[in-house]
Amino acid sequence: MTALRRVEPAARVVWPPLALCALLVVTWALVDGFGDVVYKDTAVRLFLTLIIVLGLQIFSGNSGVLSFGHIAFMAIGAYMSALLTIPPDIKKFTYLSMPSWLGSWILPAKLSPLEATLAGAGVATLFALITAAPIVRLAGVEAGIGTLALLIIVYVFDVQTSAITRGTSTQIGVPQTTTFVSVLVWALIFIGVAFAFKQSRRGLRLRASRENVRAAKSVGVRVSVERAVAWVLSGFVVGVAGALYGHYFVTFGPDDFFFNQGFNIVLLTIVMLVVGGMTSVTGAVVGCYFVTVIYEAFRRWEVNGLGDVRPPSGTGNFVLAVVLILTLVLRPNGITGGRELAWPGDWSLDSLRRLKARSGGGDSVAAESAK
């Protein structure tokens, strides 16, 4: 018993990420064991979006600054990784007008999937580094608009610079190297990264600035620096997601990384984070599962029908919106209330009641900023 006591503090620290990883592994095992192709596809997309949401959590969750711009990192990761892995024979014909200073090293390149993923994420990180200076100075609605402007800039670049991106045409010859296991492994890694960052000194300083910028500054927190670190780190995470996305869907174009009529990745990833509870990694995972399950359930219902009942097509998206509004109304701080998964020893009806009573306290930025 005493031995258990001694490991408990350490176990408490690693409990939430381990539990979340276990959830992911169980999902993987179940779907891989029993699911058909459709379920596997859904699960891969779930893990892909989860990586993006984790990236968003690293920046927005810890800093309290909203970002619409992270999908731009995804686009950069996807394009860069694809450019470096398409067989040179194909590239010679699809990128006829690539400028020579790029073509000289991109056209003959043939990297392995992992190298290309890291290269794509690396370029995304570089872009994050360049854009960090203006972005970290913004907050609130201004940050939303500034990051949106960033997204639009990258989108316009993708569409218009056809010499490098093939414009609105889709990519040809991208090898499909992203597997179910590889997205799982990356997602597990990033759960660890997101959690480690949140618990690190930098993460703590950033969270302090989220709760009260002036108070944080008064104790010596350099808010711009902390935000910039989170911005760059999340740029890498989302860049990896982009590279994996590119090598999973193979044919992709600029519209995949913008406000898209089908699955609106820009908005839905943010919605997932906020609905789950943006201040915790648990919230990111829960929100991602929650939204994906609702979205997929309705989509499947529309396609297959349930008995004789089949809702008019498009109902799923509408119901999703209604559920989101309901969730935000009932739990403005997200399903988890912005907390991490509690230690099993602390589970009780009593604590649940307390949690309900002071929903909005604890690790939540909303309670502060509402004032």
Place this chain on the structure above:
Amino acid sequence: MNEASRRYAAVSGGFVATVLLVVLVLSLIVGAGEGIQYTLDSLAYGSLFAVMALGLALLFNVMGLMNFAYGELIMAGAYVMYFTRSWGWLGMILMTVLVVTILSLLMELIAFRPVRDASPVVLLVTSFAVSYGIQQLAWTDVFGLAHRFDSTIGTGPQKGVEPYPWLTNQFDVGGVLVSRLEIATFIVTGVLLVGLTLLLKKTTLGIQLRASSEDFRMAQLTGVRANWVISAAFGITGVLAGAVAILYILRTGAVAPDIGQGPLFVAFVGGVIGGLGSLGGAALGGFVLGAIINALSATLPITLKSHTQLFAFLVVIAILVLVPNGLVSIRGDAVKRLWRRVRRSPAPAEGAA
């Protein structure tokens, strides 16, 4: 010169400067005669966005909400016009304004009232959810329009509201071609802007609204009823959105579920550039951006057009970072203040609310 009159001067000076600039640039590019004609068109287009940006700024000031569902009000207006096209123009206009206003009020009652005290981020996400929901409703077959999203084409089929020939036909006024719609746009937006100004300055409701914009809690403490003021703000923006929808749809003719997105972005960005914090500034920003976009798209060669947006949004980021209160807030000692901004530390995460 006190703050109010300084701002007034800045806004009206900005309007005049934009008009002169657009005339000058267009005349240089396409020649004087056509230049004036393009100018009139650009100004009519710009004044539409002035009204839209005003609606956005009103809500932003009163409750810290950046309402993305505003575009869906325009879209709803377009559908009402599509269905009531046969009722004659007066019936169509009344019905459109009525439905859009009711929709705006319902939006507040159902979605925004319960989350009013939540953080700006939650408000923003709620407005996205509302926008998404209404848009998805339009994509479904609920209205029997078979507007189903077709992923192979990338968009759904478009419906149209046929323009009235007597409204859009151009006639010659001293060598310049003008349409009745342009004149109507000027008159309607002018009346709306003046009317709203009078409402804000002269009526009790207006004073309550302005007090709430400045300090919502303080206004409540002095007896302003929160529900009433916010409902009123949504009602006003609903009327504005209805008017914009009519003028915009009569101009473009197209009706589709995503039709509200484009104008929303322009008004949104324009409002930020001008300064969402002040109603006049936002209106000016929407006006300038709308006019410039229209002027550029009419005159720029295709090769230049492609990357214009890219640079436009770089400018937006620069303005956000350097003059976060919008261009209206610039004063005589602008350079000195700008330098202080550059060295300034980041804004609080609570945002501008």
